Amino acid sequence: MTDPFDELLERGLLDPPADFVARVMLRLEPRRTEPRWRSWARYSALVGGALFGSAQLLTFALAAWTAGAAF
Amino acid sequence: MHDQLISRFLCGERAAFAELVEHYQRPVIAYFGRLGLSAAEADELAQEAFIRVWTNADRFDPGRASLATWLFSIVHHLAVNALNRADRRYCLPLDAAGEAIDDSPGPEVATQLAERKRILRNALRQLPTVDRSVLALSYFRELDLAAIARIEGCSEAAVKQRLYRARIALRRLLENRHD
Numbered sequence: 001m002t003d004p005f006d007e008l009l010e011r012g013l014l015d016p017p018a019d020f021v022a023r024v025m026l027r028l029e030p031r032r033t034e035p036r037w038r039s040w041a042r043y044s045a046l047v048g049g050a051l052f053g054s055a056q057l058l059t060f061a062l063a064a065w066t067a068g069a070a071f
Numbered sequence: 072m073h074d075q076l077i078s079r080f081l082c083g084e085r086a087a088f089a090e091l092v093e094h095y096q097r098p099v100i101a102y103f104g105r106l107g108l109s110a111a112e113a114d115e116l117a118q119e120a121f122i123r124v125w126t127n128a129d130r131f132d133p134g135r136a137s138l139a140t141w142l143f144s145i146v147h148h149l150a151v152n153a154l155n156r157a158d159r160r161y162c163l164p165l166d167a168a169g170e171a172i173d174d175s176p177g178p179e180v181a182t183q184l185a186e187r188k189r190i191l192r193n194a195l196r197q198l199p200t201v202d203r204s205v206l207a208l209s210y211f212r213e214l215d216l217a218a219i220a221r222i223e224g225c226s227e228a229a230v231k232q233r234l235y236r237a238r239i240a241l242r243r244l245l246e247n248r249h250d
Contacts, residue, residue, distance in 0.1 A: 012101020
């Protein structure tokens with residue numbers, strides 16, 4: 001590679017705009033500081049709730065089928 | 072990067088994050104530049120990368136990788152996605168990639184510099200993405216071969232091979248260019 005190009009590659013071709021940091025900081029949203037255990041608890045509650053709901057539905061369907069079969 | 076600054080950043084201190092962005096903005100934007108992206112694309116992707124660093128700070132494990140390695144994993148992921156996107160937005164005509172205002176001393180020097188940048192950018196864009204990315208990362212001093220391999224998801228031997236291949240190809244492209 002010829003020297004001027006190597007020098008350019010070393011520099012990186014682009015420089016950050018003067019207001020780059022300020023613009024990034026403006027776009028920041030407050031970070032969630034939720035402890036890891038709490039997200040696990042939430043996930044477990046979601047899965048547990050879904051299982052419970054499915055079991056309820058299944059029970060209802062089974063009951064309806066049993067009632068239907070009785071007549 | 073000082074451990075103390077990283078700890079403050081991980082605790083959610085915005086001032087520490089601002090220092091971090093200040094420290095890494097140049098290498099990140101330079102990386103995008105070496106990939107052949109325009110100033111506008113580099114700016115947009117660099118902002119996105121830093122926002123992700125802030126948002127996903129709880130996923131950073133200092134025991135597994137340095138902050139630079141983790142940051143550049145995010146940067147690399149964004150860059151590869153941008154380069155692979157079929158969207159025409161990232162397929163500008165080779166000569167149309169604009170850039171920020173140059174602070175060179177005189178108009179002649181500025182013109183010459185802009186021309187060299189154009190030639191280099193066009194040559195870089197002809198390299199395969201994987202080779203170009205390794206070449207672009209190799210200029211950042213905080214990343215050694217092992218870190219680059221981790222970012223690229225390949226072995227150190229593969230990094231060496233890609234780097235060698237990229238340098239040879241780039242040299243050929245620059246020597247045989249038709250301005």
